[in-house]
Amino acid sequence: MGVKSPIPYRWRKLGVKYLKYGMNFAHGGTGVFNTFVADPNMTTQIDFFQELIKTNVFNASNIESSVALVTLAGNDYSAYNFRNGSAQGYPSFITSVVNQLKVNLKRIHGLGVKKIAVTALEPLGCLPSSTATSSFQRCNGTENSLVNFHNLLLQQAVAKLNKETKASTFVILDLYDSFMTVLKNKGDHLGSTKFENPLKPCCGGISSGYSCGSEDKNGIKKYTICDDPKSAFFWDSAHPTQEGWRAVYLALQATLEQL
Known part of the structure; x- marks a missing residue:
């Protein structure tokens, strides 16, 4: 897209000259609620953003001409499983996650951002952590059905927000379809x-x-790495490789042009 990577929030005082490229408030492993990491959840991340506006690090003109990217990767659901959440409780928990995400999107818009992109949830049932049980041959349909429920609720929430703002302020970046397009590709798309x-x-x-990255008490590696990372879509049990993300980006291009 020709856009430089925004500087991480924690480095904001070390790279003032890079503020013109925006700022990244994300923390790995976090979600809309508290997860299994001690880093700030999305509500607190937006608090940081609001404070920078209040102290005029970013002025009204900066904000109005910017695009906010809001990404929820599924860590709330990993934390739910980690805490032994029940299968029966999943629908209500998914609803609470999307409801909080909607609150967050509305709040960002209220701070003056005119265009907000939010990612649909990727097919979690296709992550290697889920496909390992089938020797990486099949996605987990049960997990993906829950992901589809999340994405349906997100579509409904975004439609309602756009109706309230009377403009196409909010755009969904469909990571689910983009991931599946790449995963199902037989090489017949130029x-x-x-x-x-x-x-x-x-x-x-x-x-x-x-x-990936495990070592024993003697520092001996207990993992293997493929000969050519560019030939793999996934790097580890949850994250795509650079080549994997490039393929997803190409599948997303039509939507990105709406921003």
């Missing part, structure tokens, strides 16, 4: 990337007790 086994990660533990 310019698209075909991955030999897209569900298999490049980096993984040598056994079920280890993961």
Whole structure:
């Protein structure tokens, strides 16, 4: 897109000259609610943004001409599973997650941002952490059905927000369809990337007790890395490689042009 990466919030005082490229308030592992990491959730991240507006680090003109990207990667659901949340409780929990996300989107708009992009949830059932049980051959349909419920509620929430603002202020970046387009690609789309086994990660533990980056008490590596990371869609059990994200970006281009 020709846009430089925004500076991370925690480095804001070290790179003042980069403020013109925007700021990244995200923290890995976080969600709309508190998860299994101690970093600030999305509400607190927006608090940081609001404080920078209040102290005139970003003025009204900066904000009105900017695009906000709001990404929810599914960490709330990982935390729900980690805390032994029940299958029966999933629909109500998903509803609460999307409701809070809607509150966050509305708040960002209220701070003066005129265009807000929010990501649909990617197919979590296709992440290697879920496909390992099938030797990376099949996505988990049950997980993806829950993801589809999340995305349906998000579509409804965004439609309502756009109706309230009487403009197409909010745009959904459909990571679900983009991921599936790449994962199902047989190489018959000109310019698209075909991955030999897209569900298999490049980096993984040598056994079920280890993961990418694991070492034993003697510092001996307990993971393997594929010979050519560019040939893999996923880097580890949850994250795409650079080549994987490039393929997703190409699948998203039509939507990105709306911003």
